[in-house]
């Protein structure tokens with residue numbers, strides 16, 4: 388998934404830094420990814436550590452992480468379920484009605500055909516759960532598969548803050564539900580949907596990885612369609628983009644972010660803390676350093692990083708820009 392602030396491409400840098408500080412053998416460590424997003428960081432440590440604690444404020448992220456992190460044993464009949472969902476006859480529902488050109492508000496997030504297919508698959512998954520045809524693990528696996536597959540055919544430049552005027556090529560393709568594959572392992576992992584600053588007082592462990600939003604773009608607004616598909620509850624969509632009420636993170640405001648971060652560091656019960664942030668963020672490197680070094684031994688690692696910005700109106704002319712990606716490191720005083 389093309390996700391704001393995704394650490395997908397930075398995994399080698401993050402892993403290398405964590406190994407150099409904590410050591411290569413993490414098999415008895417509890418690793419918390421408290422701003423998990425797509426879950427890509429936790430996924431990369433899932434088979435190496437004793438326990439992953441994965442958390443995010445957003446419901447779509449909770450679903451993705453229940454699948455990628457929480458699920459650890461094979462899904463029975465996985466292929467049969469996926470192909471059954473791919474072959475059901477499409478009917479109109481909430482997504483078609485509110486987010487497709489043929490619907491009542493003429494929004495163009497999906498082609499009409501894909502909007503109906505999302506509706507039908509989503510309703511089937513819910514019915515299967517209600518009728519006990521599937522268990523919770525399978526429910527999360529199928530929902531995560533739907534979110535990933537729907538995202539591939541979304542008619543947006545990158546995020547869901549706006550849709551494109553004309554159906555782009557990838558959005559014209561018919562949605563094919565594909566399996567959101569996860570790593571199998573013996574260990575049990577934990578997944579939450581809470582505010583980081585509430586959860587921090589309820590957990591303890593060894594390695595805390597922090598990847599908060601670094602600018603004012605609220606994830607709940609930029610990925611609202613994913614929440615709508617995941618929750619699939621009736622509401623009155625507002626404005627041009629059909630927005631629902633959404634959660635506002637205090638990490639996305641210059642007025643509140645510093646205080647929030649300090650609170651998180653102060654109350655964390657983890658020996659090692661790693662914080663990803665870049666040079667375009669709301670807080671400067673020095674500001675973060677000043678906060679973190681109050682609580683133990685501080686260090687800093689950095690890497691230059693090519694980032695691609697999607698053009699606002701078209702899905703082309705992606706502009707490459709170089710940013711500096713930091714990993715702030717703290718070994719907390721006991």
Ligand SMILES: C[S@@+](CC[C@H](N)C(=O)[O-])C[C@H]1O[C@@H](n2cnc3c(N)ncnc32)[C@H](O)[C@@H]1O
Pocket residue numbers: 390391392393394395421422423424425426427428442443444445448581582583584598599600601606607636637638
């Ligand atoms: C930079 S993204 C994380 C990206 C993730 N590491 C990845 O690679 O996919 C920041 C995440 O923090 C979440 N978030 C924002 N405020 C939060 C809060 N107060 N508590 C928990 N999660 C929060 C957002 O929903 C978003 O998914």
